[in-house]
Amino acid sequence: xxxxxxxxxxxxxxxxxxxxxxxxxxxxxxxxxxxxxxxxxxxxxxxxxxxxxxxxxxxxxxxxxxxxxxxxxxxxxxxxxxxxxxxxxxxxxxxxxxxxxxxxxxxxxxxxxxxxxxxxxxxxxxxxxxxxxxxxxxxxxxxxxxxxxxxxxxxxxxxxxxxxxxxxxxxxxxxxxxxxxxxxxxxxxxxxxxxxxxxxxxxxxxxxxxxxxxxxxxxxxxxxxxxxxxxxxxxxxxxxxxxxxxxxxxxxxxxxxxxxxxxxxxxxxxxxxxxxxxxxxxxxxxxxxxxxxxxxxxxxxxxxxxxxxxxxxxxxxxxxxxxxxxxxxxxxxxxx
Numbered sequence: 190x191x192x193x194x195x196x197x198x199x200x201x202x203x204x205x206x207x208x209x210x211x212x213x214x215x216x217x218x219x220x221x222x223x224x225x226x227x228x229x230x231x232x233x234x235x236x237x238x239x240x241x242x243x244x245x246x247x248x249x250x251x252x253x254x255x256x257x258x259x260x261x262x263x264x265x266x267x268x269x270x271x272x273x274x275x276x277x278x279x280x281x282x283x284x285x286x287x288x289x290x291x292x293x294x295x296x297x298x299x300x301x302x303x304x305x306x307x308x309x310x311x312x313x314x315x316x317x318x319x320x321x322x323x324x325x326x327x328x329x330x331x332x333x334x335x336x337x338x339x340x341x342x343x344x345x346x347x348x349x350x351x352x353x354x355x356x357x358x359x360x361x362x363x364x365x366x367x368x369x370x371x372x373x374x375x376x377x378x379x380x381x382x383x384x385x386x387x388x389x390x391x392x393x394x395x396x397x398x399x400x401x402x403x404x405x406x407x408x409x410x411x412x413x414x415x416x417x418x419x420x421x422x423x424x425x426x427x428x429x430x431x432x433x434x435x436x437x438x439x440x441x442x443x444x445x446x447x448x449x450x451x452x453x454x455x456x457x458x459x460x461x462x463x464x465x466x467x468x469x470x471x472x473x474x475x476x477x478x479x480x481x482x483x484x485x486x487x488x489x490x491x492x493x494x495x496x497x498x499x500x501x502x503x504x505x506x507x508x509x510x511x512x513x514x515x516x517x518x519x520x521x522x523x524x525x
Contacts, residue, residue, distance in 0.1 A: 220253045221280035223472045225465060226271055227258035228287045228352070229387055233443045234414035234461050237525055238285075241465030252476075254469050262352060262386040264288040271295055281305035281476055283468040288355030289314045305475045306504075307468050310358040315502035319471050319481060323459035323491060323511035326358050330365025332514060333436050333457045337366070337408050340434035340454045344375025345407030348399055350383045350392060350420065350437070352413035359412035362438075366410050379403055385416050392419025400427055411437025417456060421447035441520040448517045456520065459491065459511040467492040471507060481505055 225242045227235040239256045246254035259266035264287040272295055274282060282304060286292050289311040296306045296316035308317040312326065337347065349366065351359035363382060370376040380399060385392040392411075396419055399406060409420050417439035424433050430452045439456040447453040466489045474481055483497040491511030500506040515523055 220251060221476055223252055223254045223281040223283055223469050223476075224274045224279040225254065225256040225283040225468065226267060226274070227256060227285045228267065229262045230256075230258035230260060232387065232415060233440050235285075237440065238461035238465040241460075241462035242469060244462070245466045245469040249469075249473060252469075252473055256465070262287060262388070264291045264353075264355065268292060268295060271299075275299045275302065275304060278302075279304060281307065281472040283307045283309070283465075283472050284311075285309045286311045286314065286357075288353065289357050290355065292316075305472050307472045307475070309464055309468050310356070312361075312506055313357045313501045314504075317500065317502065317504045318475055319505040319507050320500050321464065321468050321471055321492075321507045321509070322358075323464055323509050325508060326361040327365040329457060329512055330362030331369040332512065333362060333410055333438075334366035334369040336455045336457075336514060337410050337434055337436040338370060338373055338376060340436065341376065341408045343373040346377045346379045346403055346405060347408035347410065347434075348379050348383065348403075348406065349381045350385050350395075350409065350411040350413070350416045352387045352416075353384055354382060356412070362412050363410060379406065385411075385413050385419065387413040387415050389415040389419040389422075392416050393422050394419075396420040396423035397427070400424075400429070400433075406433060408434040409437065411435070411439075414438055414440060414443075414458075417444055417453050418447065421452040425450060425452040440525065441515060441523045442525060445520065448515075448520050451517070455514055455516040457512070457514050458523075459509075459513065460523075460525065462525070463489050463491050463509075463511060467507075467509065481507060 242254055242256040267287045293316050306317045308314045308320045312320050314320050349363040383395050411417055417437045420435050434454045436455045444456050467487050470487045486493045492509040496508040498506045
């Protein structure tokens, strides 16, 4: 385990101490540190994001970029990691908040200390210099729901899953889905906003409960990356493949078997690898005191012509065009 301590003062990088193991050897570090912090480590979505952070670090030798995150989807654990990084004096934070509200105070203090703060999946974050989104979140939630409605023949009971009620994007997606479904008088939302905490096994158990409670349910719209796996498994084991529709956020490789069987109707996603690169690119621009402007190219696929708007606070909202919807016929075009 390596512990990094470093300050970036008045544009001058001060040598930091790197304590390695029990040896206690101090090594000078002269590159600014960009610390990416995700919602949860060790799941496919954020493992994929880590490949982007690593690729960014390799392509930008003048910065030290790395990723970390809590072992479980716990906003308190994520907060502690970020507080530790602030105390160690990293130069920039690139964070995917579990719950944006929980991090506001720490982000404010970080910025007061001169640390650059960039977020992702948190367009309501007040204390951030830039929130980077892969797409307009309302458009994405509506697109998921429209695909679900198509599968359901625009009628029947349906429900929603979110990673947590505090997850800004997840609540936006299901909210937009609800609005979209109002176009279809035959669609009936039941027991919405089930919290999964991005746990496929927990989602599986909740989905089984819903299938028992509503044996006539026709559809699920899900949000967290592991939700489609848990709900898909429950649909498959209940022998309801082809009878119950499932559309939600997920990645192609983990979803492949359930897409092939038909237990998952379609998945929506953006490439977490590219999102990790885009967050770090924005953080680097801000460290260099450069402007992030409307229409600019971040040098990352899906972020080649970003829209830049005012954010929830004094910072910017940076929106790419990285939305993808895929089903059994098309998911192989996006194998990761």
